[in-house]
Every structure is written in C-alpha cells, then in structure tokens.
Amino acid sequence: MSVLDQVVKAYDIRGTVPDQLNADVAHALGVGFAIHIRQASTAEQVVIARDMRPSGPQFVEAFSRGLLDQGLDVVDIGLGSTDMMYYASGILDAPGAMFTASHNPAGYNGVKLCMAGARPVGVDTGLLDVKRVAAEVLDGTTPRPAARAGTRVERNVLDDFAEHVLTFVDLDDIGPMKVVADTANGMGGLVVPAVFERLANVELEVMYPELDGTFPNHPADPLQPANQRDLRARVTSGGFDIGLAFDGDADRVFVVDEQGEGMSGSTTTALLAVAALRQNPGASILHNLICSRAVPEVVREHGGVPIRTKVGHSFIKQVMADTGAVFGGEHSAHYYFARNYNADSGLIASLVVMAEAGRSGIPLSEVRRPYERYSASGEINTEVDDALAVIERVSGEYAECEQDRLDGLTVNCGEWWFNLRPSNTEPLLRLNLEAADRDSCDDRVAALLGSITA
Incomplete structure (x- = not known):
C-alpha cells in the first residue's frame, strides 16, 4: 500500500508521524x-486550524505552502477545536482544513477537510x-504554480465562536450549576473556558486543561469508559x-450525571432531539x-421524523x-446542528444538555431516565x-430475521438487534447489539461472538 492508501480514510486523513504523515505528505495534500x-x-481562501499535537505547526506550514503556490489565500486561525474550524468555514464561506487526529x-496526526x-x-x-x-505530487509531478501566489493572514475567531455557541440555548435555562470538564490535555482546554466564562451562573472546573499532544x-x-474514570x-x-x-x-463530548454515571451517545442524542423538536416541531432528526432504537421512538413520541443513516460525519452532514x-446524533457522541452549518459540536451539545437539565428542575440522573429503555453491548471489536466472509456467514445464520446492508450488516430479530461492520483500517469486525434487558443482551452477545470466531 502507498502511504496515501494508508492514511486516506472514508471521511478524513489520519496516520502515524512521521512514517505515514510528514511535511512532504502534508504539502502534497495541500496541493x-x-x-x-x-x-x-x-x-x-482556505481556513486552517490545528490541535495541540507537536507535529501540527510543520504540517500547517507545508499544507499552506501547497495552497499558496496554487494561488489560494490562507486564513490561519491557529490553535482551535474542530468545531471552531467548521464555524470559521461557515462565517467566511470558505473551505477549511483542521489538522488533528x-x-x-x-x-498520530491527520486532517479533516x-x-x-x-x-x-x-x-x-x-x-x-x-x-x-497528492499522489502525483509525491511522485514528482507538481501542477504548475499559479501566476499569483496566495497570501497568508492570521485571524482569531475564538471569541466570535464562543458567542455563536451561546446562541443555541436560552441562558436563563442554565441556572446555578457546578460543572467539571475533563479536556484530556486536548483542545477543550482552550475552547471550554472561553464559552463557560460567559455563563454567570455556572461554576466550572477543568481537569487536565494544559494543551499537550503527548496526553500525559x-x-x-472518552468513548472508552476507562478514560472517563x-x-x-x-x-x-x-x-x-x-x-x-x-x-x-473537542468536537465530541460524553456526559456524566451527578451520580458519576456516564450517559451513552444514544441517550444524549435522544435528549438533544427532544430539545431540537421543542424549537422545531415536526422536524426531521437523524x-x-x-x-439505540429508543432514539427513533423518542423522536416519534415528540412529533418528529426519525431518519436512519450510515455511521460517519461526512455521510450525516450530507x-x-x-x-x-x-x-443529528451518533452513538460515538458526535452531535450535529443545522444552525451550526450541519456540523458537529461538543460545546453546543454540552450547553443544550445543561439547559435541558436546568429547565427540568431535576437532577440529570432523572432527566436521562425516560430515554434509557434497553440494554446495549457497546462496541465489541473482534480480529478476523x-x-x-464472516458477515456473510452470520447473515446466513440469522436468515429468518429482517436484515439490511445500509452500513455493514444490521439484523433485526424483534426484541433484539445487532449490527456488524468491518473496520476501514484494521482486520476487525465491530459488533453492536441491543436487547430488552441485560441478561438477554449478554446471552445474545456470547452467541454471536461464538459465531464470529467459529
């Protein structure tokens, strides 16, 4: 496989530094x-931002050079979250590139375009x-430079972005509240305080706020429970x-209630969907x-139209x-807002969850309860x-159940269902299963894993 075959994924570019991604590859991708x-x-013009990884500055410089040589101007907004880059792309009506893994x-490092x-x-x-x-450039065939080289300017959009995030909630709904955010030495350490300092009734504590791409x-x-501990x-x-x-x-966020119990991406999606439907009665929700099948159930119960999609931000935005x-919401804690240029934002989702808890007048552990109706396995990866071939064999074993191939194999057996998807980058099968209760869920998972590894 060429280096580009290794790093170009379904909806972004990502790889190890420097064996897969280096300045030469970044320059070629810029061209x-x-x-x-x-x-x-x-x-x-093109907006460029980066996260706190040590390789970011050199990659931005090399990528920018590729843009400038082709006559495009560069607006460098510096360190930022991915949703801040999307915001800048929206307000400037310009393409964007976010250097992040x-x-x-x-x-690792990478780029989202x-x-x-x-x-x-x-x-x-x-x-x-x-x-x-980019492959042609790496092979030595670079397109002719533009007659006029582009120009590069720096621009700070952090304050404007923070004000934009606040427009998604009625600030009166966020009453006195104590919030702790674990930003894991990532870009949340920059953008979370910028938003929360504007919330007069919120006391914020940030864990691991230092921007450090070595993640000490x-x-x-946060999808892995151990990282929420x-x-x-x-x-x-x-x-x-x-x-x-x-x-x-910082484009994703997982929520923990006041009892220290984490909320799944499905539960948060259902809660955010209710808030969206209150403002937009009868709207479509992705x-x-x-x-969880609880998500479309909740959407219908609140007068909305649920639409089922493949996994992945580029598919959902389209x-x-x-x-x-x-x-739109994903189990992986990506939450998309039409008024945010159809882009995902962990900060916007955080504020909406806080507003929903505030307006309810009850603890988050009680707010979440109506949206948690089934038992889920979480994502289980098996090397095959x-x-x-395994997917086809499993499909045959459950031929009596309803099946579809929207994304991998989804099998609906009435009181329980599962999805099997191959990884884009590794010899793995990803299993997600949901059933009526924990015992049933565990039994079905054990049976399916036996089939997968047979």
Whole structure:
C-alpha cells in the first residue's frame, strides 16, 4: 500500500508521524486540496486550524505552502477545536482544513477537510480527487504554480465562536450549576473556558486543561469508559451537577450525571432531539444505525421524523443537507446542528444538555431516565481474517430475521438487534447489539461472538 492508501480514510486523513504523515505528505495534500477547490468551487481562501499535537505547526506550514503556490489565500486561525474550524468555514464561506487526529494516540496526526460552509469532504465528495493529485505530487509531478501566489493572514475567531455557541440555548435555562470538564490535555482546554466564562451562573472546573499532544494523563478518547474514570470520580467527590468528557479536538463530548454515571451517545442524542423538536416541531432528526432504537421512538413520541443513516460525519452532514433535518446524533457522541452549518459540536451539545437539565428542575440522573429503555453491548471489536466472509456467514445464520446492508450488516430479530461492520483500517469486525434487558443482551452477545470466531 502507498502511504496515501494508508492514511486516506472514508471521511478524513489520519496516520502515524512521521512514517505515514510528514511535511512532504502534508504539502502534497495541500496541493491536492487546492486543485480540488479550483475545480469544484470559486473559493479564493482556505481556513486552517490545528490541535495541540507537536507535529501540527510543520504540517500547517507545508499544507499552506501547497495552497499558496496554487494561488489560494490562507486564513490561519491557529490553535482551535474542530468545531471552531467548521464555524470559521461557515462565517467566511470558505473551505477549511483542521489538522488533528482527534482521539488517536500521541503518535498520530491527520486532517479533516471541508468545503465552504463546512460542507463535508469524504471519499464520495472529493477526498479521492485530493488523494489522486497528492499522489502525483509525491511522485514528482507538481501542477504548475499559479501566476499569483496566495497570501497568508492570521485571524482569531475564538471569541466570535464562543458567542455563536451561546446562541443555541436560552441562558436563563442554565441556572446555578457546578460543572467539571475533563479536556484530556486536548483542545477543550482552550475552547471550554472561553464559552463557560460567559455563563454567570455556572461554576466550572477543568481537569487536565494544559494543551499537550503527548496526553500525559490519559488518552483523549472518552468513548472508552476507562478514560472517563477520573471524571466520574471527580463528579462525585466534588458534588458536581454534571461532568463533560471531551475528545482531543473537542468536537465530541460524553456526559456524566451527578451520580458519576456516564450517559451513552444514544441517550444524549435522544435528549438533544427532544430539545431540537421543542424549537422545531415536526422536524426531521437523524440518528446513525448504531444508536439505540429508543432514539427513533423518542423522536416519534415528540412529533418528529426519525431518519436512519450510515455511521460517519461526512455521510450525516450530507443527509442533513438533503433532508433539511435540524439535528443529528451518533452513538460515538458526535452531535450535529443545522444552525451550526450541519456540523458537529461538543460545546453546543454540552450547553443544550445543561439547559435541558436546568429547565427540568431535576437532577440529570432523572432527566436521562425516560430515554434509557434497553440494554446495549457497546462496541465489541473482534480480529478476523476475512471480515466480509464472516458477515456473510452470520447473515446466513440469522436468515429468518429482517436484515439490511445500509452500513455493514444490521439484523433485526424483534426484541433484539445487532449490527456488524468491518473496520476501514484494521482486520476487525465491530459488533453492536441491543436487547430488552441485560441478561438477554449478554446471552445474545456470547452467541454471536461464538459465531464470529467459529
């Protein structure tokens, strides 16, 4: 496999530094993105941001050089969260590039690309074109430079972004509240205080706020329960009303209630959907196919129209644009807002959860209860030699159940269901299963794992 085959994923670019990603690759990707922008739009400038990883500055410089040589101007907004970059892309109506590897370990970096208005760039919407040109550059065939080189300016959008986030809630709903946020040495350490300092009734404590891309305290992957352990303990020991666990680029957030119990992405999606439907009666709400079946149930009960989607931000943003949905959620804690250019934001989701808890007048542990109706396995990864062959075999074993192939294999057996998806990058099968109760869920998981590993 070429280095680009290794790092170009379904909806972003990500790899290890420096064996897969280095300054030469970043420059080639910059040229590729510039050519794609020239062919697909009339944009003349590109927004660039980065997270706190040590390789970020050199990658931004090399990528920018590729853009500038092709005559595009660069607006460098410096250190920021991914949702801050999306905001800048929206207000400037310009394509954007965010250098981040999100929740991946310290040895990784990557880049998320978007077109003007934060429109997604994935394998079906331009990423393969970027990859093709970048491959030519790495092979020594660089497109002719533009007659006029682009210019580079720096711009600070943090304050404007913080004010934008606040517009998604009625601040009166957020009464006196103690909040602790674990930003895991990621970009939440920059953007979370910038927003919360504007909330007069909120007392904020930030855990691991120092921007440090070596992640000295714990990995910035809150999807893994072990990485929420410190936050859950602090919530209970400090008497906090809510805990917030952000990932490395702060576009995702997991919520912990006042009893130190974490909320699943599905529960938070249902809660946010109710808030969205209160403001937009009858609206469409997206949920990926891994979310609990409680999510579409709650959406219908509150007068909305649930729409099921594939996993992944580029797919969901496109479906939001196509359907006019006002909100979308994923089990992995990505939450998308139409008024945020269809982009995901951990900060906006945090404030809406806080507002819902505040307006209810009851603890978050009680607010969440109506949305938790089933028992889920969580995502279970199994290494297999041939993921597609295993999927076909399992499909045959459950032929009597309703099945679809929207994203991997989803099997609905009435009181329980499961999804099997192959990893894009590893020889893994990802299993998610939901059943009526814990015992049934555990029994079904054990049976399925036996089939997968047979």
